[in-house]
Amino acid sequence: MLIQDWKNRSASTQKEHHKFINRLKREKSKVLNERAERLHEEVFGELDCLDCANCCTSIPPIVNRADASRIAKHLGMKVARFGEEYLHQDEDGDMVMNTTPCPFLQSDNACLIYEVRPKACRKYPHTDNLEFADHLKLHQQNVMYCPAVFHIVERLMQI
Ligand code: SF4
Numbered sequence: 001m002l003i004q005d006w007k008n009r010s011a012s013t014q015k016e017h018h019k020f021i022n023r024l025k026r027e028k029s030k031v032l033n034e035r036a037e038r039l040h041e042e043v044f045g046e047l048d049c050l051d052c053a054n055c056c057t058s059i060p061p062i063v064n065r066a067d068a069s070r071i072a073k074h075l076g077m078k079v080a081r082f083g084e085e086y087l088h089q090d091e092d093g094d095m096v097m098n099t100t101p102c103p104f105l106q107s108d109n110a111c112l113i114y115e116v117r118p119k120a121c122r123k124y125p126h127t128d129n130l131e132f133a134d135h136l137k138l139h140q141q142n143v144m145y146c147p148a149v150f151h152i153v154e155r156l157m158q159i
């Protein structure tokens, strides 16, 4: 329901969301983060990432050195071999997964390396841990990629 609503409306509301998020820069971070934290719990209680997986399908996550060595160990591979097989450098110079959808995304939308997934995957979409206000620019893009961000922003607009 929330995912379908995002699919139906994210393109037509993008400009409105963009402007609203710009205005959030004037809000006190502490108050905004606390509101977002509450809405994060609410929205993720109503949607299941396993019904979505749009982030894993469309955004290659950054894989830092610690991630690479943890995942390689989990897969029983040498780090260098893991890098050759699964990573490449993006235009910003970051090492990221080399395919979209992610090579570890399975057909049921589960992550094959969930327990050892990259930090970027664990933190996405940066709407909890009282860090919402630190990522406003990112949220402006993510309303198009993540139904949870879309609905958190929609609900912030109602407050
Ligand atoms: S590593 Fe797992 S959580 Fe991260 S993008 Fe790939 S499938 Fe998704």
Ligand code: SF4
Pocket (backbone or CB within 6 Å): 047, 048, 049, 050, 052, 053, 054, 055, 056, 124, 125, 145, 146, 147, 148, 149
């Ligand atoms: S795009 Fe958002 S709602 Fe969809 S799987 Fe990723 S975090 Fe979950």
